[in-house]
Amino acid sequence: MTELLFPRHLFQPEHEDFRAQVRRFVAERIVPHHRDWERAGQVPRDIWRQAGQLGMLCCTVDSRWGGAGADYLYTVVALEEMAFAHAAGPGFGIHSEMAVPYLAHFGSDAQRERWLPRLVAGDAIAAVAMTEPAAGSDLRAIRTRARRTDGGWRLSGQKVFISNGQLADLFVVAAKTDDDERLSIFLVDAGLPGVQRGRKLEKLGHHAQDTSELFFDEVQLDGADLLGEAGQGMRYLMHGLARERLTICITCQARAEAVFRDTCAYVAERRVFDAPLSQMQNTRFALATAKADLLAGRALVDRLIAEHMAGTLDATTAAAGKLWVTEMLGRCVDACLQQHGGWGYMSEYEVSRAYADARVERIAGGTSEIMKEIIARGLWPRASGSN
Ligand SMILES: Cc1cc2nc3c(=O)[nH]c(=O)nc-3n(C[C@H](O)[C@H](O)[C@H](O)COP(=O)(O)OP(=O)(O)OC[C@H]3O[C@@H](n4cnc5c(N)ncnc54)[C@H](O)[C@@H]3O)c2cc1C
Numbered sequence: 228m229t230e231l232l233f234p235r236h237l238f239q240p241e242h243e244d245f246r247a248q249v250r251r252f253v254a255e256r257i258v259p260h261h262r263d264w265e266r267a268g269q270v271p272r273d274i275w276r277q278a279g280q281l282g283m284l285c286c287t288v289d290s291r292w293g294g295a296g297a298d299y300l301y302t303v304v305a306l307e308e309m310a311f312a313h314a315a316g317p318g319f320g321i322h323s324e325m326a327v328p329y330l331a332h333f334g335s336d337a338q339r340e341r342w343l344p345r346l347v348a349g350d351a352i353a354a355v356a357m358t359e360p361a362a363g364s365d366l367r368a369i370r371t372r373a374r375r376t377d378g379g380w381r382l383s384g385q386k387v388f389i390s391n392g393q394l395a396d397l398f399v400v401a402a403k404t405d406d407d408e409r410l411s412i413f414l415v416d417a418g419l420p421g422v423q424r425g426r427k428l429e430k431l432g433h434h435a436q437d438t439s440e441l442f443f444d445e446v447q448l449d450g451a452d453l454l455g456e457a458g459q460g461m462r463y464l465m466h467g468l469a470r471e472r473l474t475i476c477i478t479c480q481a482r483a484e485a486v487f488r489d490t491c492a493y494v495a496e497r498r499v500f501d502a503p504l505s506q507m508q509n510t511r512f513a514l515a516t517a518k519a520d521l522l523a524g525r526a527l528v529d530r531l532i533a534e535h536m537a538g539t540l541d542a543t544t545a546a547a548g549k550l551w552v553t554e555m556l557g558r559c560v561d562a563c564l565q566q567h568g569g570w571g572y573m574s575e576y577e578v579s580r581a582y583a584d585a586r587v588e589r590i591a592g593g594t595s596e597i598m599k600e601i602i603a604r605g606l607w608p609r610a611s612g613s614n
Pocket of ligand 1: 321354355356357358360361362363364365387388389390391430433438587590591592593594595596597600
């Protein structure tokens with residue numbers, strides 16, 4: 228991809244070796260089946276195990292818990308290679324970079340020992356369950372409750388839009404405890420009595436992702452299922468959401484680059500009025516504008532990666548990154564689809580599906596409006612509490 232943009236200096240030869248392995252795996256084991264998975268509405272469990280064997284899941288998890296203890300650039304490689312191949316179905320990023328970090332950072336050793344080796348191997352799948360039908364941006368409005376019982380908690384409530392919802396073995400659940408109105412995070416085993424998966428929701432894009440409803444009907448949890456301390460959920464979420472937004476930035480930048488790459492090739496081949504489409508000034512200007520956007524995005528995303536690795540990526544900067552890169556992806560896929568004419572609207576072209584897939588990125592993981600709120604809050608600080 229760099230041949231269309233500028234050289235990147237983040238990676239060492241060992242990262243490039245890993246990239247070559249992941250690229251081959253994605254080309255051979257994922258891309259040929261992706262359309263079938265889109266029709267099925269989810270991916271098979273076995274692909275998770277294969278990805279786990281390759282070391283594509285939870286790359287940074289410590290070797291004590293079965294991980295490779297690799298640096299974050301391995302994660303970046305895994306995310307990018309899926310995006311470069313338009314492989315939006317398998318929710319590896321949600322698992323590895325959105326759900327598992329809560330456990331890896333804030334979990335007890337007993338919790339890590341119980342879950343992490345299987346999550347790293349792809350034998351267990353994780354999901355984050357925050358959003359509810361009446362509470363998405365405003366997490367303070369969450370109604371799911373955990374009432375204290377003798378030695379544990381009893382969980383009741385409802386979640387919606389949960390990625391990996393049909394496949395997940397572990398749900399990282401945000402709930403209010405009855406001690407106070409503050410949020411806590413629970414590690415909920417999907418096999419517990421009272422955990423019910425609802426509908427796999429039909430949606431505009433991401434057809435191979437099992438975005439689902441989820442219900443908790445008086446689920447009896449152990450004391451050991453509470454993550455960290457009761458009432459500290461919002462603090463954990465703010466930490467987790469910054470990493471989640473960085474993941475979205477990395478993925479969206481790579482997706483935009485992939486669509487741009489495909490479109491440059493398409494317009495060079497497609498002939499209109501006896502000339503390649505790439506000779507039309509409008510096409511040249513549209514793709515030149517996209518390239519300028521991509522260069523800016525690449526500089527921004529690589530900087531965010533470096534900040535994260537240095538431990539200096541704050542929530543405001545992550546929000547600014549998510550706002551800019553997801554909006555840029557939207558502009559880029561729209562411009563690229565237009566260059567395909569009617570073929571761009573046909574699902575057989577990647578650009579059509581990339582266009583549909585891109586739309587959610589300005590919504591999930593916190594909407595663009597909420598990103599602006601977070602950025603503005605840093606300018607004129609006040610109380611927090613939105614997604
Ligand atoms: C495909 C998909 C996958 C998802 N995966 C997950 C998942 O795995 N786990 C999970 O927990 N959630 C998930 N979500 C939920 C996602 O994070 C929420 O949809 C998102 O945070 C927005 O919440 P909402 O849908 O309730 O919209 P609302 O909060 O109702 O927002 C509606 C509109 O109001 C605007 N708005 C809200 N508050 C403000 C404000 N203060 N100022 C200005 N405008 C505002 C919003 O920006 C938006 O435009 C997913 C969503 C989708 C669509």
